[in-house]
Amino acid sequence: MRFIRVFLLIVLLGVLGACSRGSTTDDSAYTMTLSTQPSALKMGPAQVTVTILDPQSSPVTGATVSLEGTMSHAGMMPANADTTEVRPGEYQGTLDLSMGGEWLVQVTAKLPDGKTIERTLPLGNVSP
Numbered sequence: 001m002r003f004i005r006v007f008l009l010i011v012l013l014g015v016l017g018a019c020s021r022g023s024t025t026d027d028s029a030y031t032m033t034l035s036t037q038p039s040a041l042k043m044g045p046a047q048v049t050v051t052i053l054d055p056q057s058s059p060v061t062g063a064t065v066s067l068e069g070t071m072s073h074a075g076m077m078p079a080n081a082d083t084t085e086v087r088p089g090e091y092q093g094t095l096d097l098s099m100g101g102e103w104l105v106q107v108t109a110k111l112p113d114g115k116t117i118e119r120t121l122p123l124g125n126v127s128p
């Protein structure tokens, strides 16, 4: 009986250890979503807003967020933009979309706790 209790305690500690390790290193627990203004994109400047939520679904404030717009084909210059936090957890920047077609945005967020998280999000089709 006593042996079983000690065994259960060890199992429990193992599970708790795994959980706390996960929450400190797992970037996928953060959510990033992207929206654009206008939503139907044309070539030229586009306002891009990235919303970042932490693992508890609270807005991540005070991050430094940069955007890099790319396309899947080689030989074109990426479009870069810094962002400003316009509402808590919402970071807005302007990307100059130089071509029509499917664009992706690589988002790099340096969080206030020193962690950096990255996501590549589809921007959608840009009409020429």
Ligand SMILES: [Cu+2]
Pocket: 071, 073, 076, 099, 101
């Ligand atoms: Cu292109």
